[in-house]
Amino acid sequence: MSATEPLLRVEELRVEFPTEDGVVHAVDGITYQVHAGRTLGIVGESGSGKTVSSLTTLGLTRRQGARISGRILFEGQDLVILPEERLRAIRGNDIAMVFQDPLSSLHPLYKVGKQLIEAVQAHRDVSKATARNRAIELLGLVGIPDPSRRVDQYPHEFSGGMRQRVMIAMALANEPKLLIADEPTTALDVTVQAAILGLMERLQRELGMAIVIITHDLGVVAEMADDIAVMYAGRIVETASAARVFANPEHPYTWGLLRSIPRLDRPRDEDLVPIPGTPPSLINPPSGCHFHPRCPYAEPEHSRIDPALEPVPDESSHHVACLLEPARRRELWAQLREGGTPEQALAAVGPLETSS
């Protein structure tokens, strides 16, 4: 871990939306940080709060009546309390975002070039001709062939992968220090996905920006991220380097994710071990550890105690929010890694010795 200040530091962020049915606790006190030139992968299922936390970083949840507390420090400024005009100067300039659906993120009635020029001119006092040249340069940068002709085309004339490249070009218009990519390749075919991920990596090397990539795809984070935060029901349940999360995961939810996906590098007839149950409601989340109703290893008191995100023994950069004894966790994972089911792992490790 470098001693320098992180580019982005989110502290105890909480985002709640009051609705008719009750308060939705979308983000429930999360803390993470990203350094310049590094990539953080945020993994979680729908409704885990991964998108809301990023939208909040850009101030995009403010107008939806959200109750926001905590701090989002970007280069020393707290974005949570920053006035809207100052935030607007940062959004799209120092921090840019790429969304999942490139078709609905581009205006269908304006030429791609015009939309790119707008992105440039929003933050730079340059002539239209200069901005247009920049737009052509950006399209070339993201690997769109024949950019000087494509700049005058409409979004419908681009394929899905090309549209996502346009979105990335737009995000890069002002050479952001931080790029937030929310499921940037989910709607795309694998070959196009590989091209887009490769493009993001290349641009990161060339421009030195930090990337936060939000995805449910463990393959994508494994290949892209330096560090990973696993979210469940509005909380970060585990965070560590990508290598640690895949080699020595500590949280039962992370185990569940890793064992529930079919992998090309595992035997073909190996059974998948699904996580039982369904993701919880965020209006009325489970008490104590939010994961306890789906956790095969949960003990009765886990429904009463809130686990804190704490470092694991002898690895201070690996944090986990789990109430199981660290030694027990490691024994369980050792069983699961060998292909055991949760039941087999529990049987092998044995029941909990009654302690205080």
Next chain:
Amino acid sequence: MSAVEPIGAVEQSADQLVNVKDLVKHFPINRGIVFRRKVGAVKAVDGVSFQIRRGETLGIVGETGCGKSTTAKLIMRLLDATAGEIDFEGKDITRLKGGSLKAVRREVQLIFQDPYSSLNPRKTIGSIIGEPFAIHKLLPDRSERKREVQRLMETVGLNPEHYNRYPHEFSGGQRQRIGVARAIALQPKLLIADEPVSALDVSIQAQVLNLLRDLQRRFGLTVVLIAHDLSVVRHMCDRVAVMYLGKIVEIGSSDDLYGFPRHPYTGALLAAVPQPDPSRHGEERRVLGGDVPSPANPPSACRFHTRCPKAQEICSVTEPQLAQIDGGTSVACHFPLAREELAGIGVRSSG
């Protein structure tokens, strides 16, 4: 149409449920409002031949627009073929109508991608799962039908007491179970699943995949699985067909195809699948250049030659025919991949 050669010796064997021969589906592109005239055609499926064996799971993979869903709809007879033939249990069903078509439809059922839009929100689960019986005038006795529906609900892991609930009361994974129960209600001979898990959360996908695999084993179902996720297809399928621009470019057993892909396109697809293995982080990506060409105007001869790293002159002149090589997969390629090339294009053999 170019000359179509019969592919392989297509013997009429007993273990063959479906035999698709030179299947073609062209969607016309029309211009003009008053005087409509055909100006071209989208060649969605353009001469596809394969067999589906009894009791197997056949996967069809390929990128958006390769014709995999159109092929499934043609087998279901939801679309009419432009040319070619589909034999179901040795009988040509390509041009069946009316009652005889309805009889075939009973044998072929579909599981849809989107569990939200494929269930009527105003009907109870009981009547949704019971509808196949109503359509085919089976089990007219109400209590008997209810008992059968509840048995089906139990089979797919739903609580039979939820018989009178509505779709909105169920989660995505449970809705997909409802769709599965409806599809297996009439004990079809063939089940077609078009992207059955791609709309579900990761933790739920495994539940539905395990259910499908379990049902397939228990009832000896024949399944066609269409999916873009190559890891899912490998996990589920005995054999896999890879489609590109309306053609099958490679077909073979999962072990052969994933262990030793021979078509450069299959190789490129496998290399592109992100692996949950951080040791690949920072490795250089080998990316397939260019976009998929338009199916309205596909490249000549081998359709992959415009993007193929191994293409030579002959590839744009002579169309390669699907043929089995070295006892492995059948591949339509003039220059199939050699084993030594796999690592070079980023394929990690998964034998």
